[in-house]
Amino acid sequence: MSLKAQLQDDMKSAMRTRDKERLGVIRMLMAAIKQREVDERIELDDAAVMAVLEKMIKQRRDAETQYRDANRPELADAEAAEIAVLEHYLPAQLSDAEIDTAIDTAIAETGATSMRDMGQVMGTLKAKLQGQADMAVVSQRLKARLQG
Template structure:
């Protein structure tokens, strides 16, 4: 079963159980997926669905941070609840050791020796780690590796 089919099944289940919060988040996600399909005129595969999921989670994390800084805790808690629903559909996250191993592998494959090689290495890592690791963290660790 594809990730998109799983989302549709969970949407129906949320309707049946009258889980309003989960239903609202899943409807929002399905609308974003449908919009992307219409824009690109193609069916999304699991990797593209993961990309949309990650983007939505990142947006909500940014909003949550801003709400907390503005002392709007009720809105921040609502964003955190949406993040929890969305994160359920991400694959298991990699440990720091697994991320470091992936970085080392990509660096050796690309023959990277300096910061000028960061772009191609990040391209490889993005394809391998999408949905399984926060790419901002991966970028920071890669940067430290290439500078050190």
Template sequence: MNIKDQLSEDMKSAMRARDKERLAVIRMVNAAIKQRELDDGSTLDDPAVLAVIEKMVKQRRDAESQYRDAGRDELADAEAAEISVLEHYLPAQLSEAEIDAAVTRAIADTGAESMRDMGKVMGQLKSELAGQADMAVVSQRLKAKLQ
């Protein structure tokens, strides 16, 4: 079952369970997917749907941190709840050790020696770790290893 079908089934079950918060998030995801399909003029496949969901998670993480910094914990908690629903549709996230191993392997594969080679290594890592790791964390790990 692809992700769009899974979203549709989960929307129906959220309606039956009268889970308003979960239903609202699923509807929001479906709206974002449909908007992207209209913008692109094509039907999105699973990797493209994952990219939409990842973008939504990233936006909510940014909003959550801004709300916490501003002392608006109730809004930050709402963002965190949306993140937990969205993460259900993403593949399992890699551990820190797995990210470090992937970074080390990519450095060896590309022959990177300094920060000038960071773009080349990040290009490989982005395709390899898509949906499995927060690329900001991967970037931080890579910077630490290249310095």
């Protein structure tokens, strides 16, 4: 079953169970997917839906951080609840050891030796790790590896 179909089914079940919070988050995600489809005049596949999902999670993490910094815990908690619903649709996250292995493989494939090669390695890693790891963490680990 495609990710969009799963979202549709989950939206229907949230309506049946009257889970307003979950329904609102799924509707927001479906609206973002539909907006991108209309803007680009294409039908999004699972990889593109995953990209929309990751973007929404990143936006909510940033908002949560800002709310916590501004001493607004009620708004930060609302963002965290949305993140929890959205993360349900991500594939299983990789462990640190698996991320390190992927970084080593990508460095070997691209022949990277310094920070100048970071963009090329990140391009390779992003294609492989899409949705399975936080790319900010991957970037930090790669930077540490290429510097030292």
